[in-house]
Amino acid sequence: MKAKVSLITLGVADLDRSLRFYRDGLGLPTENHDPEAGVVFFRLEGNMLLAIWPREELAADAGISPEGSGFCGISLAHNVPSKEAVDAVFAEAIAAGAQPLKQPGDAFWGGYTAYFADPDGHLWEVAWNPDIDLT
Template sequence: MTLGVSDLDESVRFYRDGLGLPMQERDPGSDVAFFTLDGTWLSLYPRALLAEDATVGDDGESGFSGVTLAHNVESEERVEAVLAEAVAAGGELVKEAGDTFWGGYSGHFADPDGHLWEVAYPPLDDEADGE
């Protein structure tokens, strides 16, 4: 997944230094940053260049883009901790953590570019895991 960001250095600090995501080495001055996650990679790329690459206009600076990224964790306490990490790193708490209509526990934060992340504890039973 690639996020178009307005300030690459600020976003690298947020994800690498603030949230502690493991970043691959990158050349100084490179216009892309990659983070290796379990089962996927997160990449950050300047928003204008990402829009240009996709041949769409970069006019969506405000409002909901229609995408929320989700990060599932192992407990309600971990939901609270990740939200606090995001805020301490410069993110904005969008929705306090709490019980959900689907039986879980979650909250939302926005990164420095306004990308929405849901941090959720989805209590799964053995049947849901296929066991």
């Protein structure tokens, strides 16, 4: 297996709400969007896609129960080139309707981070890492 992730799919409660959050609020470009398809893809840099799909349908596709709540043990990270960029992206997400979880600030490991949750509670970290350039 190649050490690569090419698609991340988030199970969402309301597809239209999540589309508005990611496309209109955060400015992610959709990829071949078909309003009748029941799934939305967003083009990310580095030949990668983010998808949103109704939670029940994603669970059924995986053959598991859609029930579950609380921390699911994963976060998505968006790395930026500066502390100021962390502040700006965090503010943009909050303005788009994200729930602030951890205000921007210095991290114990030397970087600068913030956390927010999307409308379905998926955790996003916005980070500046002075040691590894992931921008």
